[in-house]
Amino acid sequence: xxxxxxxxxxxxxxxxxxxxxxxxxxxxxxxxxxxxxxxxxxxxxxxxxxxxxxxxxxxxxxxxxxxxxxxxxxxxxxxxxxxxxxxxxxxxxxxxxxxxxxxxxxxxxxxxxxxxxxxxxxxxxxxxxxxxxxxxxxxxxxxxxxxxxxxxxxxxxxxxxxxxxxxxxxxxxxxxxxxxxxxxxxxxxxxxxxxxxxxxxxxxxxxxxxxxxxxxxxxxxxxxxxxxxxxxxxxxxxxx
Numbered sequence: 001x002x003x004x005x006x007x008x009x010x011x012x013x014x015x016x017x018x019x020x021x022x023x024x025x026x027x028x029x030x031x032x033x034x035x036x037x038x039x040x041x042x043x044x045x046x047x048x049x050x051x052x053x054x055x056x057x058x059x060x061x062x063x064x065x066x067x068x069x070x071x072x073x074x075x076x077x078x079x080x081x082x083x084x085x086x087x088x089x090x091x092x093x094x095x096x097x098x099x100x101x102x103x104x105x106x107x108x109x110x111x112x113x114x115x116x117x118x119x120x121x122x123x124x125x126x127x128x129x130x131x132x133x134x135x136x137x138x139x140x141x142x143x144x145x146x147x148x149x150x151x152x153x154x155x156x157x158x159x160x161x162x163x164x165x166x167x168x169x170x171x172x173x174x175x176x177x178x179x180x181x182x183x184x185x186x187x188x189x190x191x192x193x194x195x196x197x198x199x200x201x202x203x204x205x206x207x208x209x210x211x212x213x214x215x216x217x218x219x220x221x222x223x224x225x226x227x228x229x230x231x232x233x234x235x236x237x238x239x240x
Contacts, residue, residue, distance in 0.1 A: 005059040007034075007041045007230065010052070010080065012066035012099055015199075022198040026064035029190040033223060034230050046076040052083040059233050060093035063100025065188060069153055070102045070112045081107035088182050095229050096184030098151055104184045105176060109159035114152060117170040121150045121200065122212040123219065126174050126187070128166040135177060137228055138165060146219040147174075147187035148196045150203075154186070183229075189222035 011027045014020060023029070027043045030036075042058070044050050047068075053061075063084070068074060084107040087094050096104040106112045123146050132138040155173040158164055166174040166185075174186045188195075193216060200209035 005057060006039065007036070007233070008053050008058040008061040009041055009043045010061055010063045010100070011043055011045050011047075012064050012077070012080070012103075013047045013068050015067060016202050018202045019198045022201075023195045026066075026190075029192075029195060030062060030064065030226075033190040033226055046080050046083075047074070049076070052080065055087055055090040055092045058092070060095070060229070061087060062229075063094070063096040063103060063184075065098030065100065068099065070099065070106050071114075071153065077103060084108070088179055091179070091181050093229070093233060094182045095226075097190065098186060098188055101176070101184035101186050102151075102153055102155055104178065104182065105155040105158055105162070105173070108162070108178055108182075110155055110162065111157040112153055113156050115154040115171065116156075119150075119152050120168065120170040121203075122148070122196065123216045124149050124168050124170070124187075126166050126168045128175070129164070131163065132165050135165060135183075136180065137183060137225060137232070138175070140224065140228075141166075141221060145221045146217075147185075147189070147222045148191035148193075148219065149187045150196070150199050151186060185222075185225070187222055189226040191222075193218055 009027050009030050014025045046052055081103055084104055102112045125146055127144055128141050132141045154171055158173055158176050163177040164173050168174055171186055176184050197209055197213050200212055
């Protein structure tokens with residue numbers, strides 16, 4: 001597939017070395033999950049001082065996860081937050097994932113901080129709201145589904161006017177819709193069991209990682225969300 005303009009993968013820092021040595025970094029996870037080919041995407045690293053793209057030069061953007069914290073207010077993070085506000089005004093399709101989810105909520109007026117329920121990690125069960133059926137990307141979302149998660153901070157209060165579309169036992173804001181073009185998710189639709197295992201191994205050690213990952217199936221719907229986000233950008237002839 002191809003689109004007229006590329007998808008921008010906004011990579012927000014890099015994983016710890018023990019993770020990246022095993023499974024690469026965030027851009028690779030999204031490229032593989034979406035089956036992207038050269039020319040269909042660009043990678044931008046604001047944490048390295050790279051300039052965020054003009055909305056007129058891209059078809060959409062995905063904000064990756066990060067091992068950073070939104071509340072640190074790093075210069076690159078604040079610049080990206082300002083860019084998010086610009087993209088929303090320009091009505092460009094935008095998807096935030098984990099850190100990207102929190103950054104979008106913060107950028108648009110929400111509150112982000114340490115999750116009072118603790119660190120949510122591994123395969124977790126989520127529940128979607130009944131209003132999901134009215135959302136352009138979530139029509140196929142079941143009421144209950146599972147997803148890979150790893151986060152210490154959360155969206156404590158969504159922006160005014162935003163719609164929360166899913167929750168979990170430890171996290172009330174798992175999916176947030178901000179506008180017809182802008183959506184974010186706390187979970188990781190780009191993760192595989194291999195990526196989740198590498199992340200848990202780095203933070204918990206081998207024994208606890210194996211215990212958490214024992215007999216855990218690959219969740220199906222989160223990956224579908226990511227692919228549907230990409231599919232909606234395809235020209236009509238490609239979608240047919």
